[in-house]
Amino acid sequence: MKYVRPWNLFLDLQKAKAAGGGGRLLGLDVGDKYVGLAVSDCHNKIALPLSVLLRKKSTLGLMAEDFQNLALEFSLVGFIVGCPLDTLRKNPGVFQVKRLIDDLCKTEKLEGMKYTYWDECYTSQNIELLLKPLNIHPGHAKTIADKFSxxxxxxxxxxxxxRKLTSDQKPLPLLKSSSTK
Known part of the structure; x- marks a missing residue:
C-alpha cells in the first residue's frame, strides 16, 4: 500500500476510470476492536455502509485478505482512512490508526492499493448520539455506529x-451567434 495525498488519490481514481479500469473507494473507521467499512457508489458521489471487521493482531492476515477480496469485488482503487487529525492535542487514536495501516502494509497483500487519511471529525460520537434515542441493543448499536462512522x-x-472538482472546472466560453457580427 502506498500513501498519497487526498486530492492525488482522487486524480488517480479519475485516471483509472478514464482508462476503463476500476474506480471505487473504501472508507475505514478504525476502532479498538472493530473497523467499520463503507464503499463509494460507482460514480464516487455517495458513501454506502458495508460491514464491520473484527480487529485483532492475530487476525491481521485475514483482515488483509478481506480487503483484497473487497478490492476485487468492488473494483477498489484506494482507502480513505479516518484519522483524528486534531493537531491541538495528542490523540492516541492517531497512533492506533497508523499502526493498523503500517501492519496492513507489512502483510504485502495490498500491493498496488493506495490510501489517504481523512479527518474523522468526531464521526463516531455523532453517530452514537443519533442512535441513542432509537434504543437499539448495545451490541447492534456498536456495529451500526462503526459502519455509519x-x-x-x-x-x-x-x-x-x-466540490473541488466542480469548482476547478472552467466555465465554457460563450459562443457568439453568427447574426451578431
Whole structure:
C-alpha cells in the first residue's frame, strides 16, 4: 500500500476510470476492536455502509485478505482512512490508526492499493448520539455506529473532492451567434 495525498488519490481514481479500469473507494473507521467499512457508489458521489471487521493482531492476515477480496469485488482503487487529525492535542487514536495501516502494509497483500487519511471529525460520537434515542441493543448499536462512522468519513471525503472538482472546472466560453457580427 502506498500513501498519497487526498486530492492525488482522487486524480488517480479519475485516471483509472478514464482508462476503463476500476474506480471505487473504501472508507475505514478504525476502532479498538472493530473497523467499520463503507464503499463509494460507482460514480464516487455517495458513501454506502458495508460491514464491520473484527480487529485483532492475530487476525491481521485475514483482515488483509478481506480487503483484497473487497478490492476485487468492488473494483477498489484506494482507502480513505479516518484519522483524528486534531493537531491541538495528542490523540492516541492517531497512533492506533497508523499502526493498523503500517501492519496492513507489512502483510504485502495490498500491493498496488493506495490510501489517504481523512479527518474523522468526531464521526463516531455523532453517530452514537443519533442512535441513542432509537434504543437499539448495545451490541447492534456498536456495529451500526462503526459502519455509519465509515460512511461519514468517506462521504466527507467525497463531498470535498467532488466540490473541488466542480469548482476547478472552467466555465465554457460563450459562443457568439453568427447574426451578431
Amino acid at each position: 465509515a460512511v461519514g468519513i468517506l462521504q466527507g471525503y467525497l463531498d470535498y473532492v467532488n
